[in-house]
Amino acid sequence: MEKDPLNNPALCSAIAERFKALSDSSRIRILALLRDADELNVSSIVTGTDINQASVSKHLSLLKQVGIVHVRREGNQAFYSIRDQKILDICGLVCEGITERMKEDNSALGL
């Protein structure tokens, strides 16, 4: 294993690629929905997010490809679940960062 992964350009690309998978608000919303349920089929996600079926399918396919979610097929349905639970921690940290920044910006304005 690399001691300092961020000094490895190839790993930097892999990291960037994973962030890219998280860089779309539709996908974040899908993950939020999946977090609150063990697994969901595509139709539930479509109704739960109000995102076009084709889009949901494509987003799920991308999330699966990068290893963030997992599919279980049963009959003609596909049940998706979060495979990499770290994703939730990561989103949590990002939330903290965002809210902290908002606080700092506010206090900089004297609020």
Add this chain to the structure above:
Amino acid sequence: MEKDPLNNPALCSAIAERFKALSDSSRIRILALLRDADELNVSSIVTGTDINQASVSKHLSLLKQVGIVHVRREGNQAFYSIRDQKILDICGLVCEGITERMKEDNSALGL
């Protein structure tokens, strides 16, 4: 504060936006460089990453805009530093996720 940030579509967009800022390998490399130094001027980053000066400037500007880095101007130089230290934890978690996934994929192949 929102109890469940991921149920808030606006926050989902903010989260996605922040991930987008991290979704480029040039920016990850710049952050890697900044992590190992307290602060760096633009020229040092250009030589340290071997990325075009205009690109470095644009990437830094984006990272600043979303609150990930901070600038201190002195004379005609601009010294950049990481403002949101959580970013480093986040990158670390992503690294773990990537390597874990590689392990899983390998063992799935019987390696």
Add this chain to the structure above:
DNA sequence: TTTCCATATTCCTATAGTAGAATATAGATA
């Protein structure tokens, strides 16, 4: 002021990403 240096910005081009409609696939049921 003229010149030099560091950084930022503009302009252009190429590429990639998204949404949505339409269509394809494939399992389930009649």
Add this chain to the structure above:
DNA sequence: TATCTATATTCTACTATAGGAATATGGAAA
């Protein structure tokens, strides 16, 4: 087999983004 349902894929138009060359800005030095 014909049909229905769930999901995936294709196609198209649109928008966003990155890289690089050229240029602009603005502080420092001559």
